[in-house]
Amino acid sequence: MSHSTHDTAPATRSRRGVWISIVAGLVVAVAVLGSFASLASNLGGVQDNDIASWLPGDAESTQVIERTAAFASDxxxxxxxxxxxxxxxxxxxxxxxxxxxxxxxxxxxxxxxxxxxxxxxxxxxxxxxxxxxxxxxxxxxxxxxxxxxxxxxxxxxxxxxxxxxxxxxxxxxxxxxxxxxxxxxxxxxxxxxxxxxxxxxxxxxxxxxAGIDGILLLAALGVVVVMLLLTYRSPFLWLIPLFCGVLSVGAAEGVVYLLAKYADLTVNGQSAGILAVLVLGAGIDYALLLVARYREELRNFEHRIDAMSHAIRRAAPAIVASGLTVVIGLLCLSFAQMNSTAGLGPVTAAGIVVALLVMLIVLPLLLVIFGRWVFWPFIPRFGDVKAEGSGLWGRVGTQVARRPRTVWVTTTALLGLACVGMLQLNSGVLANADTFTKEQPSIVADEVIAEHFPAGEGSPLQVVAKADDAAAVAEALDGVDGIQPASSTTDNPAETATGFSQDGVVYFERTLASASDTEAAYDTVERARDAVHAVDGADAQVGGISAISLDIREASAADNRLIIPLILVVVLLVLGGLLRSIMAPLILLGTVVLSFGAALGISALVFQHVFDFAGTDTSFPLFAFVFLVALGIDYNIFLMTRVREESIKVGTRRGALIGLAATGGVITSAGLVLAGTFSALATLPIVFLAQLGFVVALGVLLDTIIVRSVLVTALTLDVGRWMWWPSHLWRTDGSSHVADPAHPADPVDAEHAEAAPEHKA
CATH class of the missing domain: 3.30.70 (Alpha-Beta Plaits)
Structure with a gap:
């Protein structure tokens, strides 16, 4: 499609007024966002890394922390x-x-x-x-x-x-x-x-x-710079998305700082680090999609303002839908029992909103102001025609179209086979020694100490109860297998043989026979809780490091059961509203879940047999699911909104090929950028973050290269107009479809000519 140079809309308005508005809008937007970015350096000062800030508020160990405040500060x-x-x-x-x-x-x-x-x-x-x-x-x-x-x-x-x-x-x-x-x-x-x-x-x-803000962001920026240079092959263009990405990160951190300070939002080191990576990666993704559509429209419109206007009208719905899907999916984390997980949701959701605003306001204004020359040496000229089906993804689509059913069945089987690796996923509370990717001085010291002293010293069980029942609770506690006998003497006048007593509450500490971060210690905690809970009316509770780890594991398991189905429902509803279909959202969501399972299965095998990790953190499956499903569905949105746009004009099957050819390159670039930014998490010596970065990077690559380009395209070609059931497009698809004379022997048309004669014009 091309447009005449004599469009009347631009001629009827003052170009000077438009340019003044563009420059003024850019100045105001950058000033406002810059003011938020100036607060980013304060984010570390409002982080809450205390153990209680990570725990569910109703967990027994959390309540013990609150009740023991009079005896020992947390x-x-x-x-x-x-x-x-x-x-x-x-x-x-x-x-x-x-x-x-x-x-x-x-x-x-x-x-x-x-x-x-x-x-x-x-x-x-x-x-x-x-x-x-x-x-x-x-x-x-x-x-x-x-x-x-x-x-x-x-x-x-x-x-x-x-x-x-x-x-x-x-x-x-x-x-x-x-x-x-x-x-x-x-x-x-x-x-x-x-x-x-x-x-x-x-x-x-x-x-x-300590390096999560600086080293991590620098590593992610390095990846982004390389990918933008490879994508645009221009010495100038990459600077504009990069500037917008950095501005997004700074402004997002400033907004989160204000929310933490004035709206009681919980932020910790982990959520702050993930915020920077997610905002940079997702923001650059949105930028790539908009720039690609703008480049396409520069061939259709002579004036760049008109090209950008049309690009925004066409690309913004997909970008906004994608961003809102991620935002809503992340906000589902707010229902988590774990405070650290619940806080991550609004922290990262706020960052995505900021990234959307920057990429839909600042980026278009900058591109229009700088003009076509920033694309040098591959400057898109008005009137240039890009042949349909050309390029790598056009050729991939043509090959997939020859046997779409065989392709999607084979691809599904292979991904399903990869899912089997999930059986090797050892998810639980990691021992301290297993939480780092390299040896740490504290771990070496603890191993030496454990060789000579009871393993639980320094991390005792903490027990609180009513003072009147102190003797009964102490007796029950000391009878528990796995607890060292209490000392019979003390020089502290505030302490009795049954603990510290104050304001009607008694406090005990008992040493575990096992190291505090072992299954044996967790079993002892459960036995101790059963024992003290059995003392009628004592209101006794057991806390301490081991109890905290046990409560984290149980809360994380409950979060998995609640939040994973919730996110699936939310994403399904968003896709249904965007594509105005029931069939397409079900199929797309199924492909993303399959991709998640394959990524998790492959990752489990790599973690165990390549990296030799002892296991994964309890919250790892949930975090992996949230990021892979919320971000993975992005690429299906980018593809299928374009397929739907083309299907209205030429039918679903040809629309699928046009959509893949048009979006394949930019979606692949976006996936590589996001995978690269998340892989930067591996620069930190934390096993959880290294594993999260690996699985998200792998999952995004599977989504962009295999699931979106091969599986979804093959399914769309095979399902045809039923992809849009029960919308109006399902009934009218192909009614205006005329065979392209440039492709007289189109394999899709040939394959379905007899099966779907109603698709002929």
Whole structure:
């Protein structure tokens, strides 16, 4: 289709007025968005990375955190310091540890209480005095033995540290580094020192997430730049979408900052990192689609304002529908029990809305202002004609059209076979050592500590109950298999043999016999809960690190059961409204679910047999589903809206081929960009993010290269006009279809001529 140079609409309005409006609109839009972007640097200050912010509010472990606030703040966390000598701890080592203990006590104002060892509970007052003042020669072998581990090779200290409200987890790496420096300065002559425990693990996590804003965004930008250069093969054009993408990320982070500060939106390091990747990737996708349609219309219209006007009218519905599908799908996460999952939904949905606004306002204005020359050296000229069926995807469509049923049946079978790999997916709460892609100091320390001390020390069970029932609850608790017997003596006057008591509530801590991040520990938690819940009227509850992990697993499983079907229904309704059909949405949704299953199956095999990951996080399947279905359906929307547009004019079967040829290149480019941006998550040493980046990248590539181009096209060709049932297009499809003289032997027309004679003009 081409349009005359004598279109009357442009001639009847003032070009000067239009240009003034365009420039003014651009200035205002960039100023407003820039003001939001200027707030992006504040996003880290409103992040809530406390453990309670990740948990479901009604979980038992969350309630324990709230009830124990009077006894211990949830801002406090222990670091476990271990000194180890393979030949056995000596009296000189005890003196060295005593000196380290004094330095650890005073190194930071956030150290809470006394730096102690669990072994101190078994010392007499005379032992304590000897330990505090005597030289090595005055410390008996018996006292050394009572201070050290059962094997006599290690001595342990516990440093309780308050995480400052203003600095948060960002200060942890420095604090742990200083602790390690103190420990190493006293670990000499064959004595080795280690700093582990929950505080050290949190410091390693903080270090890993510290680069999420900078390194991750730079990696994603690098991928985007390469893909834009390859897509446009222009030294200039790529700069415009890139500028809009960066502006989208900045503005989105500014908007999320305001929502977190004034609307109580929960943001953490994980959601902030995913926000940047998602907004950049999705925003560039929308830009690619609009630029491709604009380039096409520049061949049909002489004036670029008219070309852009027509491009927006044709492309904007698909872009908006795609963006809203992603937004609605992400908002479904708000129904999750997990606070971290529920917060991710509105955080990322807000980012997608910002990306849509930038790509539909700023991008068109910039393209019009800069003119055709930005496409150099492949400048689209008015009157140029691109032959139908030309290009890679035109040829692919022609081949698929020869045997569409054979193609879609074969493709479905292969993807179904890939889905079998999901049986290898080991989803659950990962042990601490399995959450990083490379070895971390805290993990090394914890492994050494576990060799010499009870594995659950430093991460005890926390139990609260009514004070009147303290004895009964303590008795029930100490009878649970997997819990170390409680110490019988204490020097703390606020503590009784059954725990701390205050305001009618009693608080216990008990040490697990197993490491806190193991299945054995989770089983012990369940037994402990059964035991204390059985004490009638005690209102007893069990929390702590192990209980938190168990509650996360159960809440995540419940979220999977609720949110996955909810998203499917939402996407189905959006597709039905967009395509005005029942059949097409069902088919398209089926292809995306099949693609998701194949991506997850292949990923499970790669995780286990290539990367040697121990498993996946409990929330991984849900996150993978949300991003793959919400983003994967985008490409079907891009394709099928164009197919429907062409089907109205030439019939469904030829419309499918034209739609594929017209959109194939840009959709493939968009998929490569999105896959590349998500693969940037692998730059962070966090297993969950590396796995999420891999599965989304793989799934997007399957969607764009196989599912959308081959499977959906083959299904559309085979199903024909029934794709639009029961809409008006289903009844009228092909009524105005005239065979293209350039394709007299069209395989689609030939194959269906007898089966569908009503399609002839």
């Amino acid at each position: 801002d406090e966390s222990p670091a476990i310091v271990a000194f180890v000598r393979d030949s056995g701890i000596t009296a000189d080592d005890v003196v060295a540890v005593r000196e380290a203990q004094a330095e650890l006590q005073d190194f930071d104002e956030n150290v809470v209480g006394d730096v102690i060892s669990p072994a101190f509970a078994n010392l007499t007052p005379a032992d304590v005095q000897t330990l505090a003042t005597a030289p090595a020669s005055g410390i008996s072998d018996d006292l050394v033995q009572r201070l050290t581990s059962e094997d006599g090779k290690a001595l342990q200290l516990i440093v309780t540290y308050r995480i400052d409200d203003t600095a948060g987890f960002e200060e942890l790496p420095d604090a742990i580094d200083e602790m390690r420096s103190i420990v190493e300065s006293h670990a000499t002559g064959g004595l080795e020192g280690y700093v582990g425990g929950p505080l050290a693990f949190g410091a390693d996590q903080a270090t890993a997430f």
